[in-house]
Amino acid sequence: MTASRRASLLLPLCVCSALVPVAGFASNQDLMGYGTRGPALGGAVTARTRGFECVYYNPAALMAADPLSEDASAPPTHGGTFAAGYQWARYALTLRHHFPRDAESQALAERVTHPDAANGLHAGASLVLPFRGVLQHRVALAMGLYVPEDVIVRARLPRPYTPSFTLVADRSRVVAVQAGGAVRLWPWLRVGASVRALASLYGAIEVAPNAVGTLGSRVQDQLVAEYSGVYAMHVTPSRGWEVGLVWRDPFVARFELPIRTDLGPKFRATLPVDMPVLQIAGTAQYDPGQLALGVARRVGALGLEVGVLWKRWSPFPNPVDNTTLGVPPQPAPGFHDTISPKIGAEWTLPLGGALALDLRAGYGYEPTPVPEQTGATNFLDGSRHVMATGVEGRWTAGGAEVAASLGAQWHLMPMRTHTKAAPGTRAEAAMLLGNLGAPDIGGGGAIFSLVVGAEVRY
Amino acid sequence: MRTYPLIFTFLLLLTPIGHVSADPMSTFGFGPRASAMGHAATASVDDTSAGFHNPAALAALPLAIDVGYVWTQTDLRLNDRDQGVDENRGVQGGVNVPARIRGLPIAFGMSLFLPDERISRIRARPQYEPRFELFDNRTQRVFINSSLAVEPLPWLAIGASVNFLTATRGGLDMRGFLRQDPRDTSLQTAIDVDFGTIRYPTAGVLLKPTDRLKIGLVWRKGIDVVLDLHARVSGAIVIDPLVYPGSFTIDSFNVALFTPTQVVAGAAWQALDRLLVSVDLGLHRWSTYPASSARIHVGMALEGVNTSNLLPPDTTIDPPVFRDVVVPRVGIEWRSVQLMDFTLDLRVGYSYEPTPVPDQPGATNYVDSDHHLATAGLGVHWDGLAAVMPKPLRFDVAVTRHAMAPRVFAKTNAADLVGDFRATGTIWTLQSALGLRF
Numbered sequence: 001m002t003a004s005r006r007a008s009l010l011l012p013l014c015v016c017s018a019l020v021p022v023a024g025f026a027s028n029q030d031l032m033g034y035g036t037r038g039p040a041l042g043g044a045v046t047a048r049t050r051g052f053e054c055v056y057y058n059p060a061a062l063m064a065a066d067p068l069s070e071d072a073s074a075p076p077t078h079g080g081t082f083a084a085g086y087q088w089a090r091y092a093l094t095l096r097h098h099f100p101r102d103a104e105s106q107a108l109a110e111r112v113t114h115p116d117a118a119n120g121l122h123a124g125a126s127l128v129l130p131f132r133g134v135l136q137h138r139v140a141l142a143m144g145l146y147v148p149e150d151v152i153v154r155a156r157l158p159r160p161y162t163p164s165f166t167l168v169a170d171r172s173r174v175v176a177v178q179a180g181g182a183v184r185l186w187p188w189l190r191v192g193a194s195v196r197a198l199a200s201l202y203g204a205i206e207v208a209p210n211a212v213g214t215l216g217s218r219v220q221d222q223l224v225a226e227y228s229g230v231y232a233m234h235v236t237p238s239r240g241w242e243v244g245l246v247w248r249d250p251f252v253a254r255f256e257l258p259i260r261t262d263l264g265p266k267f268r269a270t271l272p273v274d275m276p277v278l279q280i281a282g283t284a285q286y287d288p289g290q291l292a293l294g295v296a297r298r299v300g301a302l303g304l305e306v307g308v309l310w311k312r313w314s315p316f317p318n319p320v321d322n323t324t325l326g327v328p329p330q331p332a333p334g335f336h337d338t339i340s341p342k343i344g345a346e347w348t349l350p351l352g353g354a355l356a357l358d359l360r361a362g363y364g365y366e367p368t369p370v371p372e373q374t375g376a377t378n379f380l381d382g383s384r385h386v387m388a389t390g391v392e393g394r395w396t397a398g399g400a401e402v403a404a405s406l407g408a409q410w411h412l413m414p415m416r417t418h419t420k421a422a423p424g425t426r427a428e429a430a431m432l433l434g435n436l437g438a439p440d441i442g443g444g445g446a447i448f449s450l451v452v453g454a455e456v457r458y
Numbered sequence: 459m460r461t462y463p464l465i466f467t468f469l470l471l472l473t474p475i476g477h478v479s480a481d482p483m484s485t486f487g488f489g490p491r492a493s494a495m496g497h498a499a500t501a502s503v504d505d506t507s508a509g510f511h512n513p514a515a516l517a518a519l520p521l522a523i524d525v526g527y528v529w530t531q532t533d534l535r536l537n538d539r540d541q542g543v544d545e546n547r548g549v550q551g552g553v554n555v556p557a558r559i560r561g562l563p564i565a566f567g568m569s570l571f572l573p574d575e576r577i578s579r580i581r582a583r584p585q586y587e588p589r590f591e592l593f594d595n596r597t598q599r600v601f602i603n604s605s606l607a608v609e610p611l612p613w614l615a616i617g618a619s620v621n622f623l624t625a626t627r628g629g630l631d632m633r634g635f636l637r638q639d640p641r642d643t644s645l646q647t648a649i650d651v652d653f654g655t656i657r658y659p660t661a662g663v664l665l666k667p668t669d670r671l672k673i674g675l676v677w678r679k680g681i682d683v684v685l686d687l688h689a690r691v692s693g694a695i696v697i698d699p700l701v702y703p704g705s706f707t708i709d710s711f712n713v714a715l716f717t718p719t720q721v722v723a724g725a726a727w728q729a730l731d732r733l734l735v736s737v738d739l740g741l742h743r744w745s746t747y748p749a750s751s752a753r754i755h756v757g758m759a760l761e762g763v764n765t766s767n768l769l770p771p772d773t774t775i776d777p778p779v780f781r782d783v784v785v786p787r788v789g790i791e792w793r794s795v796q797l798m799d800f801t802l803d804l805r806v807g808y809s810y811e812p813t814p815v816p817d818q819p820g821a822t823n824y825v826d827s828d829h830h831l832a833t834a835g836l837g838v839h840w841d842g843l844a845a846v847m848p849k850p851l852r853f854d855v856a857v858t859r860h861a862m863a864p865r866v867f868a869k870t871n872a873a874d875l876v877g878d879f880r881a882t883g884t885i886w887t888l889q890s891a892l893g894l895r896f
Contacts (some may be wrong), residue, residue: 223577276640324646
């Protein structure tokens, strides 16, 4: 490969770098995966992943050979890759409740909600740096991004205790920017790391009469960068075998925007009310810390991978803080950690000449971290069965490879009913008074996503 | 390669994100080489900072990666008292990727300045409060751009870049009860905020009429950022035993992070084999500067209470009426001085930046004065890593000094809230960058 060809691979790196993260709700990667290959294999790609998808699934694998190679300990088959694609996702989430509060919902004990479609663009690139001598075929870089279609971030947070599909409904409407690198230490061992970037929002609005008697203000809005690391190793213990181990830091962004209002002496004289500080604060984005382990085996045309993913959901905070002091403290969400098994298979089918087809399928089980909602909170979530499939067509010519791929996922979340416990105290009774989830509430549904992509490999 | 058009199509599609403006760059400079030469880099830039100075120059660069750091120290004073204007520190760098489409040289570049403390800040002060308007908040933001350049003829290069900003619009919906004691007030909030994208371009041309002369022309579109927030409180005010159902709204709108549209012409003349002279002349359209103070409106409706005269009137925000300015810059580089295993480039520069801020005889107190910018720097090339690096390592450093001419702001009203004041100031900037070339 010529230097200029390799150099051209940095183009998309630059493209991806033209992004700055801001506050959002949660990440698309955690919910539906990243790229086209990973989602098509049900996320079972911790050990065997390549190209820009590595920045999320396993950065160390940037310096591994192509997934179709039986000898993954060899240097990367391609000096670089560039990929882009588009994802459609549709939700059909069913909310079942028995506390109608208005005329419209009185006739509906069960209704299907359709949160906004989560459409977005993904792109990325990887490049083996063209060093010479001892550094040749040693270092690789990659970048990747996911961009929601209409906004960089949409933060829609309902009032506390409002029934909502907190973990799935708005999670994918946040930009994701990641960059990483890998070093091939020995033929059998690679290490890598990447960084995911986002931002917390801190600010304040102060309104008060000023020195000239009119209503004055001070407004401040500040975005502070938040970074989350991904640390990985990739081992090829023997021919055909690959092992990946990845730790992802929690990916959290806060927002705080207190509003202080002094409406002046005339108001206070008429209505002796002190305006409290309105604490607009909460957590805009939360992906839990994760540990992923995958083992992959390639036998002829068949590649198999099994893996487990541990997610540390237990520190999950309430999305919105109380606005004023007079509101009783919200109970902790009480989420628990989860372990998710995954399996994926890839079958290569030569079509003759320079054409080949990869058929993919995968399955993952995502246990819900949400406990039964017996109290005031109404986080609606259930364990999901993630069924995935996909196909990739490849054409090789002149040392380069062009691929077009398709992936689909169907998340099935069976209806789960939460029954409120009998209040033991007056405070608990007060919390349940008017609670939309009392006496019981249920939630379930399905998510369907389709992703198409193209990739150039040199 | 047929794939390149695809790549560049994606480039245009996939560069929509950010929270960016060119402004920290035009204030403190971008890239130590350009900064050391008085920011006169439109025709002479030769590193990844070309994404800002002149995207067309990227077409002639090799595969390059630059990483560096910027540090500033501000000493801006009113009546000899330091105003504590924030300093600006952060990482800067860039990447340039050359390629060829059917023999046509093209390049894609990306450049970045990432402040240490924040990605961006929007801060709106009352208009009567004196502040160094051009430095108080405008430099507190990240800069990112993506550039594309092509060299259709050996003497002509054309380039363009896209820069990004994020506008914030949204609402807060609070419901509950306001009580006499704020500790008893019970409100809960729903949030619906969108962070949308603003994109604005830069375009450049670079002509090479002779081997020793380059002429550049750059247009940078101006930009500002909107912060548009609405808060609504609905419920009731409870003053035992009375209950006043009603609602209360706060609408806050302000425009910040303004960067003027700029048109810059520059020339770089290789006067001697080792001597490069670079000059720029820029028009900065400050006349469109919007007031940075927030426009606040508070509304209230309470059953049984006449609220029409309860609240103070809204503040009228006066327009700033800044003026356009012409900025001359000059830089000199003495190249290829050998010192042991190193090759050195020595640089100096100067720039004069007239202030766009008019006298402030009335209610507004925007503070600024003419700037004299003196710069110096050094470039070091070292090929001690030839075993692994195809081209020498490069290290550049620059130091710049902004000196603000003393200026007295006199008020026409003897009873003015603020009164007359005198402004002076100095800003020091230190920049460095390590460059890899392949």
